[in-house]
Amino acid sequence: MSRAPSPFWVVKCPDCSGEQTIFSRPSTGVNCSVCGATLATPTGGQAKLRGELVKTIA
Numbered sequence: 001m002s003r004a005p006s007p008f009w010v011v012k013c014p015d016c017s018g019e020q021t022i023f024s025r026p027s028t029g030v031n032c033s034v035c036g037a038t039l040a041t042p043t044g045g046q047a048k049l050r051g052e053l054v055k056t057i058a
């Protein structure tokens with residue numbers, strides 16, 4: 001696992017354009033803290049994003 005990607009992502013909500021930092025490998029879905037829209041869904045590995053990936057945080 002030494003080549004694991006950056007563990008956190010900054011994602012822009014497609015509905016309200018708010019930016020939120022999320023874990024890149026969530027075990028549950030992640031919702032926007034502002035409007036409640038789904039930002040990411042769990043896949044067992046890296047999340048499937050619905051929002052736009054703004055940047056990664058190492």
Ligand SMILES: [Zn+2]
Nearest residue numbers: 013016032035
């Ligand atoms: Zn939102």
